[in-house]
Amino acid sequence: MKTILWATLTANGNYAQSGPDNPPTKEALADFVTHAAAAGNFIVGRRTFENLRNGGGPGSFGEVDIVLISKHAADIPGVKVVRSPQEALTYLRQKGHQTALISGGADIHNAFLEQGLVDEVVLNVAPVLEGKGLNLLIDREHYRFKHVELLGCRPLGGGVVQLHYAIGR
Structure with missing residues (x-):
């Protein structure tokens, strides 16, 4: 099974902290819906799920x-x-899924990365700088350095740029 980690980061590398004052970009949300539909699934942590369910998300996933x-x-x-x-x-x-989409939160992302369970990473870089927030690769004792290969780069609109990498095994 191919696993794809999907995340939106700020231009300075922190997780984009969505909330009432800083909603997720519509371009990143539309891209997430597209990836979830293509995979037929997504894996999420409790806090991120609650944010999606309580008005921060794109609605029903059918x-x-x-x-x-x-x-x-x-x-x-x-x-x-x-x-x-x-x-x-x-x-x-x-x-019967062939692909798993890992969609959120930092703890979930880092757990998959630490266990070597991620094949590809899709990073949406939002055009903001943020002084707070969590990092994607929290430096933990058991995390190993990984080389990545750029599979693609494309603008999503609204200043959001998407980077797509394969993780070396």
Whole structure:
């Protein structure tokens, strides 16, 4: 199964912190919906899922399988709740998916990266500088340095640039 990590970062490399004063760009949201529809799924953490559900997201995902990774979340109708990245991938494989889209939060992204479970990274760079926020590759003891290969680069509009990399194994 191919795994694609999808994220929006600020121009200075932090996660773009979305909220009422700083909503996600419509270009990045439209791209996320396109990637989720193509994969037929997305994997998300609890906080990011709550932000999507509580008005920060693009609405209904129809037939897309949503997998929520959380150690504490209760069952949510229409969402598969799992406890680990490996459990999320096992579930999607059993459902017949060929690609898994890993869509959010920093803890989820870093967990997949640390375990060597990411094949490609799609980074949308938003045209803002932000003094706070989380980093994509939190330096942890077990994370290994990885070379990446640029697969593509394209403007999404609104000053957002998308970088698409394959991660060397």
